[in-house]
Amino acid sequence: MEHTHRFRTFAENEFGYLGMCASCRTINVAFQNSLFCLTLDQFEAFAEMMHNRLSMRPINTPHGKELMLATPMPNYFLLFSDEDLTRLCALLSEAAPILEAERILTVSHRLN
Numbered sequence: 001m002e003h004t005h006r007f008r009t010f011a012e013n014e015f016g017y018l019g020m021c022a023s024c025r026t027i028n029v030a031f032q033n034s035l036f037c038l039t040l041d042q043f044e045a046f047a048e049m050m051h052n053r054l055s056m057r058p059i060n061t062p063h064g065k066e067l068m069l070a071t072p073m074p075n076y077f078l079l080f081s082d083e084d085l086t087r088l089c090a091l092l093s094e095a096a097p098i099l100e101a102e103r104i105l106t107v108s109h110r111l112n
């Protein structure tokens with residue numbers, strides 16, 4: 001990724017931000033120390049997964065991080081508390097209408 005990433009921010013809070021690289025159109029969802037890099041098409045599935053806690057396994061510890069999400073790395077998992085997911089979903093919801101507009105623009109570009 002050698003190109004210059006002109007970055008447009010669509011949402012941010014004290015835990016992360018959500019935006020898009022204007023050059024390669026990759027959506028960056030930064031939350032705590034994780035960075036999810038998504039296409040416009042992948043974003044909707046990602047948001048649905050986070051909103052509905054899909055693919056997450058309950059993990060019972062006394063530490064409050066109660067949901068575990070597998071990653072492609074076999075020994076690495078993401079842990080979320082319900083509060084974490086509320087904060088992440090706030091970013092996703094705030095940016096969703098802008099991303100929907102981006103998707104419509106992309107489709108109309110393809111049609112023209």
Ligand SMILES: [Zn+2]
Pocket residue numbers: 003004005006021022023024025026
């Ligand atoms: Zn880029």
